[in-house]
Amino acid sequence: MSDQYSSDRLSHTDGEMEEGEQQNHDNNNLQSLSAVSASLRAVIRIRQKYQALKKRRLELAGAVLGSAVVGGGAGGGGFQTGAPTRTSPKIFTFDLTSTGAPSASPAMPQRRKRKKRRGVMYPTGGSRRTPPVQARSRAKMCLYLLCAIVCLQVYNAIENLDDHVLRYDLDGLERTLRREVFGQQGAMEDLLGHLKEYLSTYVHNKPLVLSLHGPTGVGKSHLGRLLAGHFRSIVGDALVRQYYVLHHCPLQDDAWHCARALSTIISEMVTRAEEEEKIPLFVFDEVEHMHGEMLDALRELVVSRRSPNEYLNAVYLFLSNLGHEHITKHLLRNASSVATAAGRHGVLVRELTPILRETLSKIHPLWAEAELVPLSLLEKSHVMECFLDEMTREGFYPDHAKIERLAGEIEYYPSVGSRQYAQRGCKAVVAKVNLL
Incomplete structure (x- = not known):
């Protein structure tokens, strides 16, 4: 009986195990079926959406055709009563209608397609990208050439000026004046400055007229002799003239003849200097004794404008003691105010030049054309x-x-x-x- 009970129990246990296995198998089948059904349902939904979309497109195509029929039959008066009216935007589609004809869309103006500009293409093989080379402008090259020509012309002109100044050896003249003339350093600097500025070129619009004024014994005649000797060594004896008034024309009765003779001499010397391309020098000493006729003749030569280059390339040097009382009075009053000689001469020129010019212009208008250089005590x-x-x-x-x-x-x-x-x-x- 026990054996029967145990066998029944074993059979019952085996039955339960088989039933459990069957239940597990059914669960697995249900899970796989549910997964398949989910995919199937998704496919069905996609198909339904596609069918609805397709139907809607067919309806839109029918509406477009109906509107086209209504528009085309405007003359005949035909109108489809059953055509749906839609306010949705008209969409162009390539789907076929039920009749097999393609769906049409209203005629729309075609936009002109813009051509895309190609960007700058760089070589892909090399690591270094080279920018495009722009074409050189010929006008820029011509401008560079013009600038170079102008620079060469200016340089050549400066070289010519230096050559012309070196021709008259003004550095040697400066050394001579510093060595031979005492106590007139400021006046000598002014004199050399006027000479250097005038002799730097050969073409002038007026002659150089220098008038040296100072008391007795300050070195006026000595300075005239030094200048005449230096110019004789440069331009020759024929182009330098020293004129002593008390020696060449002491009498008042001979003033008119002396004026004519002096004009003839100056004209001949200037003409010869023009031929030789040199600048002559005329030194007039003791001008305070010169007669009015001679001063008039000199002024006519100095301010002459009869031809573009006649009597313009010449240096006139007048030496006199006119206005010496103003110079003496100024120096005695202001001697202790300025310490250096150059400073005293600068003050002397700045303060005395207007006074001297006014005094000399009353004597003769010739000094209106002259550069005044006062000499100190x-x-x-x-x-x-x-x-x-x-x-x-x-x-x-x-x-x-x-x-x-x-x-x-x-x-x-x-x-x-x-x-x-x-x-x-x-x-x-x-x-x-x-x-x-």
């Missing part, structure tokens, strides 16, 4: 330099004690500060050295 140290130079020329031993004794015998103005100005400058130096 000589101090005691300058007089000692004059004695040293003269004694050296005459062969005397330059004893300082003797030079100081001779300089002390010269008459001086009352001392102004620490300066003593000689009344006659170096005028008596030559006579005192000759007495040794």
